[in-house]
Amino acid sequence: MIGIKMHSLSTANVEFCLDVFKxxxxxxxxxxxxxxxxxxxxxxxxxxxxxxxxTGRQIEKVLHYQHTTEFFKSEFEDSSECSQAGRIHxxxxxxxxxxxxxxxxxxxxxxxxxYGAKTMAFHQQYLACSEKLYQARLQVVDFEQxxxxxxxxxxAWVEKKTNGKITNLFEKGAIDPSSVMVLVNAIYFKGQWQxxxxxxxxxxxxxxxxxxxxxxxxxMYQTGTFKLAxxxxxxxxxxxxxxxxxxxxxxxxxxxxxxxxxxxxxxxxMRRFQEWTSPSTMMEREVExxxxxxxxxIKYELNSLLKSLGLTNIFxxxxxDFSGMSPDKxxxxxxxxxxxxxxxxxxxxxxxAATGDxxxxxxxxxxxxxxxxxxxxxxxxxxxxHMLLFAGKLASP
Numbered sequence: 046m047i048g049i050k051m052h053s054l055s056t057a058n059v060e061f062c063l064d065v066f067k068x069x070x071x072x073x074x075x076x077x078x079x080x081x082x083x084x085x086x087x088x089x090x091x092x093x094x095x096x097x098x099x100t101g102r103q104i105e106k107v108l109h110y111q112h113t114t115e116f117f118k119s120e121f122e123d124s125s126e127c128s129q130a131g132r133i134h135x136x137x138x139x140x141x142x143x144x145x146x147x148x149x150x151x152x153x154x155x156x157x158x159x160y161g162a163k164t165m166a167f168h169q170q171y172l173a174c175s176e177k178l179y180q181a182r183l184q185v186v187d188f189e190q191x192x193x194x195x196x197x198x199x200x201a202w203v204e205k206k207t208n209g210k211i212t213n214l215f216e217k218g219a220i221d222p223s224s225v226m227v228l229v230n231a232i233y234f235k236g237q238w239q240x241x242x243x244x245x246x247x248x249x250x251x252x253x254x255x256x257x258x259x260x261x262x263x264x265m266y267q268t269g270t271f272k273l274a275x276x277x278x279x280x281x282x283x284x285x286x287x288x289x290x291x292x293x294x295x296x297x298x299x300x301x302x303x304x305x306x307x308x309x310x311x312x313x314x315m316r317r318f319q320e321w322t323s324p325s326t327m328m329e330r331e332v333e334x335x336x337x338x339x340x341x342x343i344k345y346e347l348n349s350l351l352k353s354l355g356l357t358n359i360f361x362x363x364x365x366d367f368s369g370m371s372p373d374k375x376x377x378x379x380x381x382x383x384x385x386x387x388x389x390x391x392x393x394x395x396x397x398a399a400t401g402d403x404x405x406x407x408x409x410x411x412x413x414x415x416x417x418x419x420x421x422x423x424x425x426x427x428x429x430x431h432m433l434l435f436a437g438k439l440a441s442p
Contacts, residue, residue: 054136055431057109058082060315062424062433064107068350070310070438079341079437081385083144084155084232090137091159091179092228092359092378095171095370100358107356127174134178144427144434151236151288153434156206159183160199161376162225171370183370188224196220199229203384207233210386214344224379226367231384234425234435236288240269242336242391252337253303253419254441262337262442264418265391271334272327273413279308283321284334284415293434295389296322296424297336303419310422322426335416338391339442344384351381387425387435 062082069078086108093104105111110133127134145153159175161167163185176182186195196215203214210233220227242265251259274283280301287294298321300306320326348360358364365377417439425435 054133054140056315058086058432059318060109061086061107062436063313063315063318064354065350066436066438067310067313068353069345072350075440077341077343077438077440079343079385079387079435080345080383081155081232081435083141083432083434084157084230084385085347085383087137087141087155087179088157088228088230088381088383090134091157091175091181092367094134094175094178095168095367096359096365097368098366100364100366101369103356103358107351107354127170127177134174138178140430140432143430144432151234151293152208154207154233156203156211156229156231157181158199158202158229160186160188160195160227160229161371162186162188164189165225165371165373165376167371168369188220188227189222192220192222193217199227203229203231207231207386208235211342211384214382214384221379225376226378228378228381230382231386233386235388236293237392239287239289239291240267242267244391247338247391250335250418252442260441262339262418264335264337266333266335268331268333268412270329271332271415273330273332273415274321274326274328276321276326279312280305281309281321282415283327284332285322285327286334286336287428291428293425293427296426297415297417298422298424299415299417300419300421306420306422313422330413332413332415335414335418336389337417337439337442338389339439340388341437341439342384342386344382347381347383348378385435387437 059082065080065082065085066078069080089104089108093101093108096104102111145155157179158181161183167183167185172183186198188195196217196219199220200212200214204212211231214229214231246266247263248266249261250264252262252264253259272285276283282299282301284297284299285294286297298309300309352360358366359378362375362377367376370376420438420440422436422438424433424437426433
């Protein structure tokens with residue numbers, strides 16, 4: 046049974062990921078994009094736990110849970126147990142701990158917290174269950190009287206949770222004293238490649254931007270055996286680069302010509318993505334890989350994006366139904382902030398001391414070239430659950 050549950054959750058994760066990606070892409074067509082669908086799902090699930098009625102159904106629909114509602118019941122049913130909160134929550138919790146195991150050779154720090162105004166009352170059961178299921182407790186703060194202190198407290202907490210990588214999440218004046226509930230969601234990832242790049246092989250070379258201009262980048266290089274696919278329509282190469290222990294990997298969708306990128310974005314949907322990255326499409330080949338070193342740190346205020354995906358009730362003081370969270374009327378979400386950080390370099394996604402030896406690859410005579418010297422899309426995926434942890438577009442390093 047676990048296979049089906051995991052499958053329906055990872056399907057929902059990919060669907061939601063591509064929805065958010067398309068929305069961000071239509072708003073910031075020529076820009077870099079980087080976000081974590083996994084981290085956002087985590088945050089929105091915490092909200093779903095306290096949402097009721099039409100508000101809850103709206104969240105389920107946007108998260109693509111509607112086809113699994115029978116399977117995931119999401120009401121508390123007056124039980125003192127959190128098990129009644131619906132299996133989606135316990136499944137998701139189990140999934141997160143599977144992806145984020147302490148013994149893994151990568152660091153995934155998710156800073157996820159709801160901040161609620163002290164003028165509001167919150168159900169003890171909601172507080173207890175969000176802590177039990179999501180290891181995240183709603184924090185009561187004084188937005189009205191101590192706006193700046195609250196901002197500093199939130200920033201300090203996020204900084205600590207992300208190993209000092211994500212600082213100053215809320216700038217001065219970013220929090221409105223009239224806020225009643227703010228969702229903070231930041232994620233930091235650091236992993237090492239299964240096959241590291243040698244720094245001595247990295248050279249400065251041009252990266253073509255879409256308008257025919259180019260910028261110099263530090264281009265990393267290695268030859269090795271990787272899974273690679275050639276897709277005819279739209280014309281592109283798909284490369285999978287595993288992190289240590291093969292638990293996670295980065296999948297790069299590289300158009301053959303820079304102009305093909307728009308075509309890939311247009312065709313990108315659940316079915317096509319699964320087709321392009323399926324084991325039957327990806328073959329182990331000897332590949333010369335050229336990938337730029339890059340670092341992305343992007344912050345989104347997601348209120349308007351989530352509204353355009355159909356999540357309108359949670360932001361409306363008159364329509365939001367958070368009766369599973371609080372007996373008070375008028376509780377709604379004032380702001381949703383999401384920030385993610387990735388650093389892709391020779392060691393992996395953030396420099397760390399080298400461990401173990403590179404396995405020498407037997408050089409085969411036929412080699413394929415994979416040269417990411419123009420804009421591409423990339424995803425970081427968990428190999429066993431197929432959950433997408435991150436999605437991005439490198440338009441300009």
